[in-house]
Amino acid sequence: MTGREGGAPLEPIGNAPVVILVRPQLADNIGACARAMANGGLFHLRLVAPRDGWPQEKAWRNSSGADRILDCLTLHDTVADAVADLHHVFATCPRPRHMVKPVLTARGAASELRSIGERGLRAGLLFGPERAGLDNDDMAQADALIRYPLNPAFMSLNLAQAVMVMAYEWWTAAEATPPRALMTNESRIATKGELENFLRHLVDQLDACGFLRNLPKRPGMVRNIRHLFQRGEVTEQELRTLHGVVTELAIGRRQRGRLEPDTVAADETT
């Protein structure tokens, strides 16, 4: 919940498809659909014959601030009326029935919807009522069906979840975020030279404390430590912290060494 009066300042983004809820039953779900649409950058909502009439206060309460989507929606008596000004219509259908029709995945549909939008054409997405889904006449109004790849052992998908998946794919289809990136905030990735500098400091201190006293094993041990620190990206700030850690441990060791040398020696072997 945003708690903001009047909701978030949402606006249409680009040539996004229209969401058409066909005979939706629950106002709660209409609100949740508006929220999911906002998450994915969709704005235009049409309702075909909502079961309990419209408007319903509950929808606004359940939209978490996606009020403007609900404020701007249009009401229609029939699917034919709701799609009359659109160039392409896709119908979501978890269990495609006896018909000859192209079937798209959600991702495939998102990609085609982007192309349609770029050509300046308007597309619509039909979502059926909660209990029964779209009927055969509804689907005959669509160019293609959209079927999400999901667990065939459990296909019961909440209406707002169905809208969420499609809105998410719509948004993602125009996203260039790398699948993995190190977030470094005000710091930056350390250079290999900075890492080498730290490793030299560490190895010097390990030589000084005797950890590397077994000379035949020393090269392998140093290499293993190097492998560990090379494994992931390290920031320059983190290297400075590590320098401090090594320095302070070494000072502590020397101070303790003066006080209780036997204990320190025992610790080393554990």
Add this chain to the structure above:
Amino acid sequence: MTGREGGAPLEPIGNAPVVILVRPQLADNIGACARAMANGGLFHLRLVAPRDGWPQEKAWRNSSGADRILDCLTLHDTVADAVADLHHVFATCPRPRHMVKPVLTARGAASELRSIGERGLRAGLLFGPERAGLDNDDMAQADALIRYPLNPAFMSLNLAQAVMVMAYEWWTAAEATPPRALMTNESRIATKGELENFLRHLVDQLDACGFLRNLPKRPGMVRNIRHLFQRGEVTEQELRTLHGVVTELAIGRRQRGRLEPDTVAADETT
């Protein structure tokens, strides 16, 4: 709602990640999360310190038959306890904060989770409480953060929606469904020879009725009709229907032609 006593016969599928809800507030949402997990083929659920205690009847009522996921979940006092047996932990976080940490997209995370599973390792996904999300200590327990690419103007994502997107990406990461395919049911795509056969039938009848009587324009008109029928895949059954349509229209025209030739001639020009 499945209405089935005891819910759907769900079972763990492969080496799927564990979903860990950290300090969830609403039992309704826990049920909706179980439903979303079932949609995406996830099974193992852990709750860390649910606000209103556990079990809560409401969760079962809101899971639409994903009862077994709720029946089998485990309760934990701390995040550390909930992740102790896991090899990798990813934390969902819509607004990454001041920290140095890899950030994955949902799709990037799904791909890495598949690799982790294939290596026989166990992974977990942390989801924070509805209102505040994960805190900094929770996130410090994770290898990486997951941030969904979504509309930055409206980031308020319902908990079950967040689980849905991740479950959907998990399932999709192992899917090979083509992005577009023609569903033909018991029929099959027509061959070019069958299409040619129909076009010949159509053109013969158009010649017979005089539609193509303008000889200089005839080749272009035939080509345009051909372009229209070549545009999409047609099934063998649909071609048989079209043969019937042409035959019946032609018979009707001939019969009407015998009765009211002038009317028919007038119709042709409209």
